[in-house]
Amino acid sequence: MTHALIIGGGIAGATAAMSLGKAGISATVHEAYPAAADDDAGAFLVLFPNGLQALRTIDAHEPVLEASFSAERVEMLAHTGDSLGVRPIAGGLPAGTPEEETPGPRTIRRAVLCRVLRQEAERRGAAIEYGKRLVDAVTGEDGRVTARFADGSTAQGDLLIGADGLHSVTRRLIDPAAPGPRHTGQITVCGRTPGAGPEIAPAPGTYRMIRGRRAFLGCTLAPGGDLWWFANTPGGELSRSALATATPRQHTRWRDHVAGLFSEDASPAAEIVRGSGAGIVATNAYDLARTPVWSRGPLVVLGDAAHAATPNAAQGASMAIEDSVVLAKCLRDLPGPEAAFARFELLRRGRVEAVVERSARLNDRAVQRPAAHRTAPHPGQEAPAGSDWLLRYRIDWDSPVGAGTAGTP
Known part of the structure; x- marks a missing residue:
């Protein structure tokens, strides 16, 4: 069986472990912290229908629904305290729609989401090792990769997935010239x-x-x-x-x-x-607007390690979850990591970069970005009008992934 080394035990890493397991690929998650951290006690996020549906694709949505609560509407207030109106949150359920069919937006603490996903990944057989901070990765002549950690230990696998966040070590190993977050x-x-x-x-x-x-x-x-x-x-x-x-x-x-x-x-x-x-x-x-190179040999990045939006669009967690499921499908259906990684990037780059740009523009409404960051979006980053393209994204687990053009997986 193919074995994956996953670097990072957060939202992307835990979801990737479950997605790979569903695809028949074993995985070990290597988390840098010495134990499951809960140091962001006040931080919370919203999971929109696209992220929840991606979890549903791998049958991992129920524990998240149980640990979260519904977000149904938004009320805007001016600095005077006057109401500027109330509207449904984009992606909310139409009246009468059972939530088990189409989960609506949910609010959850970030630490709780990470914990729930890790527990579910472990329940399904994924191993999670703590205190494993990646420092290097070497590809052997046989194509397998050896990860080296700061504590002196090593691990071998057929591929290495960098789910190690904004300041990703994996991203730098793939491309030392890769731009960092802004x-x-x-x-x-x-x-x-x-x-x-x-x-x-x-x-x-x-x-x-x-x-x-x-x-x-x-x-x-x-x-x-x-x-x-x-x-x-x-x-x-x-x-x-x-x-x-x-x-x-x-x-x-x-x-x-x-x-x-x-x-x-x-x-x-x-x-x-x-x-x-x-x-x-x-x-x-x-934010991380554009990472030129997502993969090299058996190494690939996903989630915030590959692309990161400001918090304003509330899509960071959902994009990481989508990435993890799509990558697993590509690895399941295509011959070898390099072909799978190329297809994964083709399927995901345009969408995630459009989300980064959309979120940056929302950020500007609250706090202006530095002038150097307010540049024209790269081709492919322009977000379509409306929100259907974002919230109605669906992944069909049963449909095979081909090697053709970009599109919905």
């Missing part, structure tokens, strides 16, 4: 406000989006009664220590900084942030 001029801060009253909390299933004078805040009410919020704030790239929120002093500093950005507004944003409990997390916002 900072977008935005810091994303997430938190939770316990016991928020109806005067500041939206109705269940609703995302309240508040466009402030100096920053943008979105929030939704979780089933336990906590108000989950995120803020897109202006700021240059910060070091890990500058982003830290673990101590009470660091937590207070970030809470007061974000609340201060809304202090001149008449909306409830400042009050929401000031009421935050423990669990604030601040992250640099990046």
